[in-house]
Amino acid sequence: MRLLIAFIAVPLIEIGLFIQVGYTIGLWSTLLIVLLTAIVGTALVRSQGAQVLSALQGSFKAMKDPTEPLAHGAMxxxxxxxxxxPGFFTDAFGFLLLFPPFRHLITNMIRSRLTSANVKFSTHQTSSDDTVIDADYTDISEPQSSADPTKH
Known part of the structure; x- marks a missing residue:
C-alpha cells in the first residue's frame, strides 16, 4: 500500500513543483536547472561510487564485513x-543520498529493524600436508546384484 501511495504522490508532487518553479522563474530557467542537476548529479554519483567501490574492495581484502559499503553502493x-x-523532489532526495552522513543514518535505521546472524570471515586453514592430488578415475567394480544372496 505504501508503494502505491508513493507511486501516486511523487509524480503529483513533481508536477506541482514544476508548475510553481516554472511560474516563478520561467520555463527555460526551470529546464536549465533540471538539466544541470542531472549533470552535476551524474558527476557526484561517479565520484561517490568510486569511493564506495574502493571501500568495498578494502573490506574484502581485510576480510571485514562488506555490508556497509554494499548498502552505500546501493543507495x-x-x-x-x-x-x-527529471524533477525537483526526486533530485533533492537523490542529493541527500549522496551525502555520506545521510546514508549512515539510513543504514543505521535499516540495521535497527533487521536481525541477522553474526558472520565472521576467516581465511581457509590447510593442514601441514598441502599435497593436492588431481586425478580422473573410472569405477571398474562390478555392480552388485540383489538377486545373488551370496554377494553382499
Whole structure:
C-alpha cells in the first residue's frame, strides 16, 4: 500500500513543483536547472561510487564485513536513478543520498529493524600436508546384484 501511495504522490508532487518553479522563474530557467542537476548529479554519483567501490574492495581484502559499503553502493545507485529522473523532489532526495552522513543514518535505521546472524570471515586453514592430488578415475567394480544372496 505504501508503494502505491508513493507511486501516486511523487509524480503529483513533481508536477506541482514544476508548475510553481516554472511560474516563478520561467520555463527555460526551470529546464536549465533540471538539466544541470542531472549533470552535476551524474558527476557526484561517479565520484561517490568510486569511493564506495574502493571501500568495498578494502573490506574484502581485510576480510571485514562488506555490508556497509554494499548498502552505500546501493543507495548511490538509487541516488543516480533519482537524479536522472527529471524533477525537483526526486533530485533533492537523490542529493541527500549522496551525502555520506545521510546514508549512515539510513543504514543505521535499516540495521535497527533487521536481525541477522553474526558472520565472521576467516581465511581457509590447510593442514601441514598441502599435497593436492588431481586425478580422473573410472569405477571398474562390478555392480552388485540383489538377486545373488551370496554377494553382499
Amino acid at each position: 548511490i545507485l538509487f541516488a543516480g536513478a533519482l537524479l536522472l529522473t
